[in-house]
Amino acid sequence: MKEQILQALKINQIETYLINEAEVESVELFFVKKELDMSRMKKVTHYVVNVFRDFEKDGTKMRGSATAKIYPSMSYEEVDDTLKDAYYAASFVNNLYYPLPKGEKEDRICTQTSLASYSLEECIRKLTDALFKYDTQEETFINSSEVFVEKRTIHILNSEGIDVSYEKYCAKGEFVVQCRVPQDVETYHDFYYENLECEALALKVKGALETTALRAQAKDNPRTGKYKVILSDIHIATLLDYYTFKSASSMVYPKYSNFKVEDCVQGEDVKGDKLNIILKATDPYSGEGIKMVDRVLLQDGVLKTIHGACKFAHYLGIEPTGSYGTVKVAEGTHTLEEMKQGTYLEVLSFSDFQIDPFTGDFGGEMRLALYHEGDKVTPLTGGSISGNIQEVQHNLMLSKECQVRKGYEGPVSICLEDIMVAGE
Structure with a gap:
């Protein structure tokens, strides 16, 4: 399918593009109380293609873009039509010109995680045991749950030479705890781990059982x-997402945020704990193929980084950092x-x-x-x-x-x- 996409891009003279390929392999279990209700294994591949179109408007260089989703079941003709439609749609998007990141082909990165030490089936068995470890009461119990273990293989390539890939594992799911006395209540909980955190999951369930019993009272x-x-x-x-949002280049450039590097964004007279926040790179590359590294966001309440993808970073004249989804806050x-x-x-x-x-x-x-x-x-x-x-x-x-x-x-x-x- 990737070759068909590249061929269609070439034939339609779409010279600037970004392709994200994600192969997802997962094992999924669904429980009613402790009884397995359904199990499922799947392996699917998703393609997202961003196409870019350059043009001038009133003497100013512009770059429009549009996104196309490609499915492995599509014929070549369907792929061709989808990309042509996206390229046409890009002509109506009036963004100031910005470059895509440049790069080269690199070896695949295998994420270091304890989840990779076992098969997906072994991982999900261990997590299921942890899920029900403290579920031993009659009046307060897990009434339904879902557990997923997933391996993603991500491949990113663009027209500027970037050709990178990496593997990523995660364990995730959700469960509902019910307590029947003195009143019948339910509470919803979810979890997400990038390592095999069996004890952490067991303790999370234990805490959920205790708080649900309190909710019933x-x-x-x-x-x-x-x-x-x-x-x-x-x-x-x-609560602390406020600082990540306000320091994003997509908020700073259009002046939705007045944050500036070296501003005391926590205030001038901090009497409590000063905030120290790091933008944590949990993936080796951003969706644009930018190499991700940990960056200091706040140091003692002072802003150190404006962060974001290529477009707004270019407009601001700063280094594009990629988009971050995780922060690490100092104790x-x-x-x-x-x-x-x-x-x-x-x-x-x-x-x-x-x-x-x-x-x-x-x-x-x-x-x-x-x-x-x-x-x-x-x-x-x-x-x-x-x-x-x-x-x-x-x-x-x-x-x-x-x-x-x-x-x-x-x-x-x-x-x-x-x-x-x-x-x-």
Whole structure:
């Protein structure tokens, strides 16, 4: 199929292009409680072709682009028609000219991961054992789950000489925990690992069983007011996504963001933990074929990198870094035990927690929170929190304890002061 794509590009005189080929091999298991409901193995190949068309408009050099999806089942005539249609569509896209990255053919990179040490079938058996390791109770249990182990072989080539490939493994899935007493509730959880993290998965399930049992006990709403709030797990990653979004070249160039390198983007008078964030290269190449390396995003709250793909980097006159999907945040200065002193609200789950990356406003409706008042702990549900990261960033506190999850490595928890809670 790749040869057919290249032939069609040549015949149609499409001189500038980018091809992404992904061969995906996976083993998938679906459970109802602990009973295997369905198993599936698949091996499929996807092709995404970006075609570029250069032209002038009012004396200015422009470059339009369009994307075509090619499937292995297509005939040559279908491939040819699809690429011609995309090339025609590219003539209506009026972007200022920008170059594609240049490169050469390189040897395939085999990702170093413990998942590659076993067959996909062996990996999924080990993960399944871990999934159900602590699922031993009658009233609180996993009522359904899906487990996938996947190997991807990525091949990227373009008209500027780039011809690179690499292998990538992952283990991912989701599960729903149900607790039937004192009220019947369900909670949703997912997981993603790039290594064979059996113990991490087992502990994640154990924590999910415990929090779901607490959710079943929670009936009261919190009282309206301002609280010291502790957020954990994925919610801290969501909050800190603000800095990654605002420092992207696609946001800086059109002036959606005013971030500049060497700006104190955390504020001038930081009394809490200063943020140190690294953009982590989890893949050897970006989707454009740019070599990926770890880069410092924030150092003690000061912006060090504007990051992004070729187009906006060229417009800004900076080095294209590729697009990053993972950040690594340095540990904080306080242990969880030190953070959890006095009276505070610990939010364990939301129906949905979001941050507006343009304004910094964040908030969400709480599904489960624990109100700590001395030795007394009260499970609560309902109500919502709201705030703005620009108002709390100078006094936030990060935990020394860390976690690893999809897109985020860093502190388990973050503590925020004077957060508005709407409840009773």
